Amino acid sequence: MSIEALAKDIAKIIGKENVLTKDADRQSYSYDSAVLEPVIPAMVVRPTEVEQLGLLTKRFYDAGVPMTVRGAGTNLSGGTIPDSTDSVVILTNSLNKVLEINEEDLYAVVETGVVTSVLAAAAAKKNLFYPPDPGSQSISTIGGNIAENAGGLRGLKYGVTKDYVMGIEFFDAEGEFIKSGARTVKCVTGYNLAGLMVQSEGTLGIISKAILKLVPPPKASKAMMAVFDDLIKASEAVAAIIAAHVVPCTMEFLDNTTIVMVDDYTKIGLPRDAAAILLIELDGHPAQVEDETNTTIEVLKKCGATNVVLAKDQAEKMKLWEARRMALPVLARAKPTTVLEDATVPRSKIPDMMRGIESVANKYNLTIGTFGHAGDGNLHPTILCDKRDKAEFHRVEEAIDDLFDIALKLGGTLSGEHGIGTAKAQWLEKETSKGTILFSKKLRKALDPKSLLNPTKQVNMYE
Amino acid sequence: MSDLKELAKKLESLDDQIISCMKCGLCQPVCPIFNSTMQEADVARGKLALIDNLSKHILTDADALAEKLERCLMCGSCQAACPPGVEIMDIFMKAREVVFGYVGLPLIKKLIFRQMLAKTWLFNTAMRVGAPLSRLVFWKTNKDHGTYSAPLLSPIIGKRHVRPLPLTPLHVAVGAMDTPAGSSGIKVAFFSGCVGDKMYVDMSKACLKVLDHHGVGVYMPKSFPCCGLPAIVSGDADGVLKQLKPSLDLLMKGEFDYLITPCGSCTATLKEFWPKYAPRLSKEYGEYAEGLEHKVMDINAFLINVLKVESKPTKAGAVKVTYHDSCHLRKSLGVISEPRKVIGLSGEYEFIEMANAEKCCGSGGSFSLAYHDISLDIGMRKRQDVTESGAEIVAMGCPACMIQIEDVLSQKGDKVRVKHTIELYAESLDK
Ligand SMILES: Cc1cc2nc3c(=O)[nH]c(=O)nc-3n(C[C@H](O)[C@H](O)[C@H](O)COP(=O)(O)OP(=O)(O)OC[C@H]3O[C@@H](n4cnc5c(N)ncnc54)[C@H](O)[C@@H]3O)c2cc1C
Ligand code: SF4
Ligand code: SF4
Ligand code: SF4
Numbered sequence: 087m088s089i090e091a092l093a094k095d096i097a098k099i100i101g102k103e104n105v106l107t108k109d110a111d112r113q114s115y116s117y118d119s120a121v122l123e124p125v126i127p128a129m130v131v132r133p134t135e136v137e138q139l140g141l142l143t144k145r146f147y148d149a150g151v152p153m154t155v156r157g158a159g160t161n162l163s164g165g166t167i168p169d170s171t172d173s174v175v176i177l178t179n180s181l182n183k184v185l186e187i188n189e190e191d192l193y194a195v196v197e198t199g200v201v202t203s204v205l206a207a208a209a210a211k212k213n214l215f216y217p218p219d220p221g222s223q224s225i226s227t228i229g230g231n232i233a234e235n236a237g238g239l240r241g242l243k244y245g246v247t248k249d250y251v252m253g254i255e256f257f258d259a260e261g262e263f264i265k266s267g268a269r270t271v272k273c274v275t276g277y278n279l280a281g282l283m284v285q286s287e288g289t290l291g292i293i294s295k296a297i298l299k300l301v302p303p304p305k306a307s308k309a310m311m312a313v314f315d316d317l318i319k320a321s322e323a324v325a326a327i328i329a330a331h332v333v334p335c336t337m338e339f340l341d342n343t344t345i346v347m348v349d350d351y352t353k354i355g356l357p358r359d360a361a362a363i364l365l366i367e368l369d370g371h372p373a374q375v376e377d378e379t380n381t382t383i384e385v386l387k388k389c390g391a392t393n394v395v396l397a398k399d400q401a402e403k404m405k406l407w408e409a410r411r412m413a414l415p416v417l418a419r420a421k422p423t424t425v426l427e428d429a430t431v432p433r434s435k436i437p438d439m440m441r442g443i444e445s446v447a448n449k450y451n452l453t454i455g456t457f458g459h460a461g462d463g464n465l466h467p468t469i470l471c472d473k474r475d476k477a478e479f480h481r482v483e484e485a486i487d488d489l490f491d492i493a494l495k496l497g498g499t500l501s502g503e504h505g506i507g508t509a510k511a512q513w514l515e516k517e518t519s520k521g522t523i524l525f526s527k528k529l530r531k532a533l534d535p536k537s538l539l540n541p542t543k544q545v546n547m548y549e
Numbered sequence: 550m551s552d553l554k555e556l557a558k559k560l561e562s563l564d565d566q567i568i569s570c571m572k573c574g575l576c577q578p579v580c581p582i583f584n585s586t587m588q589e590a591d592v593a594r595g596k597l598a599l600i601d602n603l604s605k606h607i608l609t610d611a612d613a614l615a616e617k618l619e620r621c622l623m624c625g626s627c628q629a630a631c632p633p634g635v636e637i638m639d640i641f642m643k644a645r646e647v648v649f650g651y652v653g654l655p656l657i658k659k660l661i662f663r664q665m666l667a668k669t670w671l672f673n674t675a676m677r678v679g680a681p682l683s684r685l686v687f688w689k690t691n692k693d694h695g696t697y698s699a700p701l702l703s704p705i706i707g708k709r710h711v712r713p714l715p716l717t718p719l720h721v722a723v724g725a726m727d728t729p730a731g732s733s734g735i736k737v738a739f740f741s742g743c744v745g746d747k748m749y750v751d752m753s754k755a756c757l758k759v760l761d762h763h764g765v766g767v768y769m770p771k772s773f774p775c776c777g778l779p780a781i782v783s784g785d786a787d788g789v790l791k792q793l794k795p796s797l798d799l800l801m802k803g804e805f806d807y808l809i810t811p812c813g814s815c816t817a818t819l820k821e822f823w824p825k826y827a828p829r830l831s832k833e834y835g836e837y838a839e840g841l842e843h844k845v846m847d848i849n850a851f852l853i854n855v856l857k858v859e860s861k862p863t864k865a866g867a868v869k870v871t872y873h874d875s876c877h878l879r880k881s882l883g884v885i886s887e888p889r890k891v892i893g894l895s896g897e898y899e900f901i902e903m904a905n906a907e908k909c910c911g912s913g914g915s916f917s918l919a920y921h922d923i924s925l926d927i928g929m930r931k932r933q934d935v936t937e938s939g940a941e942i943v944a945m946g947c948p949a950c951m952i953q954i955e956d957v958l959s960q961k962g963d964k965v966r967v968k969h970t971i972e973l974y975a976e977s978l979d980k
Binding site: 108109110111113114115116117118119121126132158159160177179180203222224225414415418419422423424472473474 | 569590602609616
């Protein structure tokens with residue numbers, strides 16, 4: 087069937103206004119937040135009811151058209167860049183109803199296109215808490231969060247998206263409806279297919295709805311900043327705090343390059359000669375927060391923090407966090423292209439990773455600012471460059487190769503939260519095994535014999 | 550310019566600015582158009598990609614780009630939220646100029662901007678003839694707002710509830726002014742803006758009353774042309790220059806310490822765009838406009854930061870007032886706390902913050918006419934926040950927002966009144 091005929095057919099299901107075929111419209115779905123070449127799809131469709139997802143998938147499957155599902159298109163690994171110019175992009179952002187916030191059983195039921203912060207706000211309105219808070223939460227969709235298993239600042243204490251998924255409804259490549267999980271804390275009915283959908287990057291099925299766990303919000307919180315003249319001391323402090331049985335809700339790290347650049351820009355008076363700062367927030371019951379604050383300060387001092395600043399009130403807390411909030415904007419302003427990496431290592435290996443990043447920056451003559459989630463060993467080395475400078479960008483690509491090698495040698499992983507997509511697919515075997523790639527391909531072939539769901543993502547079905 | 554290649558080349562000069570877009574999408578949740586249409590091509594990330602694509606010959610449909618560029622309120626929300634600080638408004642202005650120049654300004658717009666707005670007398674006559682006439686064609690619909698819907702004009706303005714034009718505009722009612730500095734020792738030039746001159750005349754009078762009350766001298770020539778914003782957003786550079794020259798000529802004839810406006814959009818235009826366009830007239834005009842940049846000030850900021858007016862304690866039973874942030878005031882000029890303080894000056898009003906005060910109201914000059922449905926959809930969200938706040942009055946610092954918010958409240962028959970912050974303060978001076 088020609089694409090025009092298909093478009094007409096689809097329009098009967100979702101309405102003409104929801105089938106986009108004009109150049110300008112298709113071109114605006116050719117990219118996402120990854121620094122990769124765009125690919126312009128043949129058609130873009132926007133279902134307005136979740137049931138339409140199944141009908142659409144069936145049509146496209148029958149017609150043999152590759153499909154890429156797109157939430158907000160903020161992933162950093164190319165997961166929503168179409169696989170070919172024959173692809174169709176399925177938009178989920180009109181499937182955006184919060185269907186239920188249950189105050190008795192502490193869960194939410196949402197459609198896939200609900201924006202993360204909208205869910206968080208809906209929960210907060212009923213005095214409940216949805217903790218996963220990726221930096222993109224004001225834009226990203228729940229479907230995208232599940233499909234990438236998005237993390238965030240609160241990962242250390244509260245976990246990541248997968249820890250909140252109680253159930254998922256989705257459609258497979260051929261449009262069959264699948265339901266897994268329940269509104270109950272316990273559910274062992276059938277395979278854990280909801281678990282399989284987490285992190286699946288649009289390759290196994292199209293999520294339509296999710297049941298997500300909510301928790302009671304913490305009653306109190308306290309924020310502090312610790313200054314270190316030595317990276318090793320800073321990372322020892324991270325381990326020591328946890329060893330003292332204190333689990334902060336966030337424990338963020340900024341390196342010297344980032345501190346100096348943020349201070350240049352904001353003039354908020356950061357310790358410019360510090361090797362690193364840690365921004366720590368504790369939350370929970372007031373008495374417990376009080377107690378843990380004292381323990382944390384003690385441990386920080388023992389580990390050699392040259393200064394610990396405790397926020398006295400909300401305003402001071404906001405000021406402390408300003409440094410972290412401004413990290414990405416300030417780095418991004420320095421050069422035209424910002425490559426945000428995501429290598430993750432066991433907590434104790436942070437100093438080795440930082441030394442590795444420094445040597446890579448020197449070797450390839452690049453500026454790399456690093457910040458990230460110290461508690462999770464999840465660092466974001468951010469390479470500042472100009473992708474129009476071919477020679478420099480080639481050095482950037484080599485530097486990324488080296489960074490992955492270093493992370494893997496330290497027992498770490500390619501990606502803590504930004505996903506594999508096409509950006510990192512080529513390194514997957516190195517971290518896992520040949521068998522892993524084969525198993526993944528067999529799994530996909532069985533579920534999607536024509537390889538039409540995001541075929542080049544995670545493992546390339548065309549190879 | 551008829552050659553697509555030439556257009557692409559002109560757009561290529563924007564590459565250095567566009568390249569800083571990291572495609573993070575953080576411009577998305579703040580874009581009023583996107584929130585209404587959910588289309589990527591309507592958000593800054595999408596528009597920038599399309600401009601870039603045309604410059605690289607990936608997109609060849611200039612009309613489509615023009616249409617996408619026009620689906621924009623030029624509210625600056627995206628730029629204020631952009632982590633790498635892409636100069637989005639500047640890029641849009643430049644792209645609009647070359648792309649609209651290429652596809653040709655729609656005839657009606659050309660007529661309005663070039664003819665009416667530049668020739669103040671023509672605009673004024675049309676409006677004065679229009680004022681009594683408007684009472685015939687407008688039917689009174691909501692007496693709380695004094696707004697009318699216009700069944701006969703509905704093909705042009707849709708089902709809008711706008712107030713009829715007053716019989717006498719400001720420049721007729723008050724005329725030219727040139728009073729010396731009083732007790733404050735300060736003299737200002739007062740630029741009412743076209744909405745302030747022709748529609749919200751009482752608001753402009755309130756400003757003059759407040760300035761007089763604080764011993765501020767006023768220079769106000771008989772009538773300024775429009776600030777030029779409608780022409781700027783239409784990419785009509787010739788139109789901008791035709792309005793800018795007479796404005797600068799008039800200002801050059803006066804002496805003043807500050808140039809004050811009651812319109813957030815005018816303030817932003819005078820401050821940010823005049824210095825960019827004036828050098829095209831001549832070096833002398835360019836330097837003059839550049840010098841003005843530091844004198845231009847919003848009237849709320851003037852009251853609080855220059856006159857340093859102190860607020861009185863809130864009285865018991867004070868009227869509840871909420872505030873809507875005009876995009877230009879908040880996002881371009883950073884005037885955020887001052888208008889809120891102005892509400893609290895007299896003690897007669899109790900300020901309450903509404904949800905989403907910083908979100909655009911959807912008023913965008915010709916945009917509201919061309920994309921009435923989207924504009925209305927955005928406006929209705931604002932209406933909901935206003936009514937849910939429980940305030941009796943919603944105040945703001947921009948007459949263009951006043952038109953839009955009066956419209957949506959009136960359409961739903963709400964009792965909440967719309968006022969300029971300065972009007973509230975001026976009324977309290979009589980109490
Ligand atoms: C500024 C910025 C900060 C970020 N910070 C973080 C962070 O702190 N932590 C973090 O983990 N990530 C972060 N990210 C990455 C990104 O925001 C997350 O991966 C997010 O979960 C993507 O959501 P989305 O709706 O944009 O998904 P998209 O980008 O649209 O899609 C992502 C993947 O999910 C698939 N998908 C989407 N919807 C469905 C569906 N309904 N069914 C099946 N598959 C689907 C897509 O095909 C694609 O492969 C950040 C990104 C940016 C730009
Ligand atoms: S916020 Fe700025 S950098 Fe991010 S996508 Fe929008 S324009 Fe680009
Ligand atoms: S200026 Fe306003 S309407 Fe235009 S793209 Fe930016 S946020 Fe959207
Ligand atoms: S900005 Fe708008 S309201 Fe102000 S003078 Fe110009 S057109 Fe009139």
